Structure formats: structure tokens, C-alpha cells
Amino acid sequence: MSDKKPTIHRGRFAPSPTGPVHYGTLIAAVGSYLQVKSKDGEWLVRIEDVDITRRVKGADTDILKTLEAFGLEWDGKVIYQSKQTEYYEDAVEKLLSQSLIFPCLCSRKQLAESGNLIYPGTCRRRSLPESKEHALRLIAEDIDIDFNDAVMGKQTQNIKRQCGDFVIKRRDGLFAYQLAVVLDDALQNITEVVRGADLLDSTPRQIYLQQLLHYPTPDYCHLPLAIDSAGNKISKSDGAAKINLDDRERLLVSVLDFLGQKPPAELAQSGINDIWSWALANWDVAAVPSKAQMQPVTGQK
Ligand code: GLU
Numbered sequence: 001m002s003d004k005k006p007t008i009h010r011g012r013f014a015p016s017p018t019g020p021v022h023y024g025t026l027i028a029a030v031g032s033y034l035q036v037k038s039k040d041g042e043w044l045v046r047i048e049d050v051d052i053t054r055r056v057k058g059a060d061t062d063i064l065k066t067l068e069a070f071g072l073e074w075d076g077k078v079i080y081q082s083k084q085t086e087y088y089e090d091a092v093e094k095l096l097s098q099s100l101i102f103p104c105l106c107s108r109k110q111l112a113e114s115g116n117l118i119y120p121g122t123c124r125r126r127s128l129p130e131s132k133e134h135a136l137r138l139i140a141e142d143i144d145i146d147f148n149d150a151v152m153g154k155q156t157q158n159i160k161r162q163c164g165d166f167v168i169k170r171r172d173g174l175f176a177y178q179l180a181v182v183l184d185d186a187l188q189n190i191t192e193v194v195r196g197a198d199l200l201d202s203t204p205r206q207i208y209l210q211q212l213l214h215y216p217t218p219d220y221c222h223l224p225l226a227i228d229s230a231g232n233k234i235s236k237s238d239g240a241a242k243i244n245l246d247d248r249e250r251l252l253v254s255v256l257d258f259l260g261q262k263p264p265a266e267l268a269q270s271g272i273n274d275i276w277s278w279a280l281a282n283w284d285v286a287a288v289p290s291k292a293q294m295q296p297v298t299g300q301k
Pocket of ligand 1: 013014015016048181194195196199
């Protein structure tokens with residue numbers, strides 16, 4: 001891997017297999033697909049099962065079957081994070097050699113009781129090896145991370161003040177999402193990360209890690225979240241309504257509408273291939289709204 005950005009556009013869809021595909025999953029799949037395919041790039045699929053405790057049996061195949069039913073064809077082989085641990089281990093070694101990691105013995109309960117939203121630095125002076133059960137945290141340096149999101153605009157976060165030392169390997173021995181995603185995006189030469197806006201806040205941590213590990217930083221594009229009538233993000237782990245594949249044309253057109261693409265109403269009467277042709281020819285990332293919106297009541301089971 002080098003610091004130079006590869007020239008081929010490469011995007012990815014990276015669902016966690018935590019439940020059935022719902023409207024929010026579809027938004028991320030469609031948005032990431034169109035953003036890269038409209039530039040003749042490649043679209044990869046990665047199953048983010050690094051947190052094996054949240055894995056729901058069969059959810060991965062359900063996701064892949066749904067993508068196929070929508071005509072969303074991925075390039076290359078589907079990668080599973082649970083099979084990538086040796087790469088995550090290597091990255092931890094690299095960060096250790098920069099003296100940027102410390103063992104943290106604090107339990108969740110202790111941290112919650114301390115009342116701090118940002119990790120207070122309790123274990124910062126500890127060093128490895130550590131015999132007690134511990135997580136590994138990365139030292140957050142006093143630097144500003146800036147990036148320009150294709151939908152959300154200019155973003156900036158001070159890693160030390162606004163985020164704090166963060167976990168890269170959990171107490172239970174599992175690698176944290178922040179580390180895994182950075183490794184996999186780099187290993188797969190991803191140039192465009194398109195995903196839900198709930199991860200906008202994680203992006204500075206990921207860029208920080210890319211800088212420490214000398215990986216290129218991809219372009220970022222965070223899509224508006226679909227929310228329910230109470231204003232909560234709909235999510236598969238909370239049992240959001242499974243989408244109904246019998247209604248996929250209408251659903252796909254409604255996702256395009258959700259993403260601000262203004263599809264003509266009669267497009268829902270067309271076949272799935274014609275809808276994709278329209279979407280690819282008309283995709284305009286600048287038209288994607290930045291605000292969360294209510295999920296339209298269409299195509300649910
Ligand atoms: N696995 C995450 C999810 O399903 C997405 C992570 C990402 O796209 O970076 O919400």
C-alpha cells in the first residue's frame with residue numbers, strides 16, 4: 001500500500017449483518033453504487049461482521065440476495081471482516097511501535113459514572129504488557145482533522161478535544177469498527193466512502209488513523225438518514241421493517257426520490273434495468289439533501 005491515491009474509482013457498500021435489509025440499508029447501497037458506477041468505477045461489498053456478538057445468522061446471505069434482487073451487482077469477491085483479523089493485528093503493532101497505544105482497564109460502568117462524554121485519560125500512563133483484562137486505546141493527539149463531505153460540506157474535528165483517546169481493540173478481544181474499517185478501505189483501495197450520516201462523526205477518527213498508518217484518505221459522502229415519526233434513525237438491529245422485494249421497482253424509485261434525484265413518477269412502472277439506466281444517467285450528488293427525512297411508507301413487510 002502506498003500514500004498515492006489509486007486512479008480507478010472504487011466504492012463499497014459495507015453492511016453489518018445485524019438484521020434484515022431495511023430502507024436505510026437500501027439508501028446506503030443505492031447511493032454508494034450510483035456514486036461510483038456513474039464514474040465507471042467499481043463497487044465492492046464488504047460484510048462488516050467484526051463485532052461477531054451482533055451478528056445475526058443468515059443476515060449476510062439475506063443482504064446479498066436482496067442486492068441481487070435489486071440488480072445491484074458487485075465487483076470482485078465479498079469480503080468478511082471476521083476473516084481479516086491478521087491485518088488488524090498488524091496495524092495495532094504499527095501503532096504500538098509509534099507509542100500511541102495504551103491498555104485501558106476502565107469498565108463501561110466506570111466511564112459512564114465519571115460523567116465525561118470524552119475519555120478522561122484515566123489509563124493513559126499505563127503501558128503494555130498488562131495482565132488484567134483491558135481494551136487498547138489510541139492516544140488522540142491535539143490535531144484538527146478537516147475534510148469536505150460531498151453532501152454534508154466542510155467538517156472539522158479536533159481529535160483530542162472533541163473525540164478523545166478511542167478504543168481500537170475491545171476488552172473482549174474484538175477489534176473496534178474504527179480500526180477495521182480503515183484497514184479494509186485501504187486494503188481494498190477504496191477511493192469513495194458513501195454511507196449513512198450516522199457515521200459522519202466517526203470520519204475524523206478514521207482519517208486520523210489513515211494518517212498514522214500512512215494510508216490514503218478516500219473521498220467521503222454521507223447520505224441523509226431515514227428516520228421514523230419519532231425522529232429516530234431506523235436501524236436493522238432495532239427491528240426496522242424488512243423491505244418487500246415484490247415492490248422493488250417502487251422502492252428503488254422512492255430511494256432515488258429520497259436522495260433528491262427527482263425521478264419521474266412513471267419510472268416506477270418501468271423494469272428494474274430501466275430504472276438503473278435512468279438513475280445512472282441522472283445521478284447528481286449535489287442534489288442529495290443533507291437533512292434526515294422520514295422514511296416514505298412504501299414497500300415494507
Ligand atoms: N457497517 C456499517 C453499518 O452497517 C457501515 C460502516 C461504513 O460504511 O463505514 O452501518
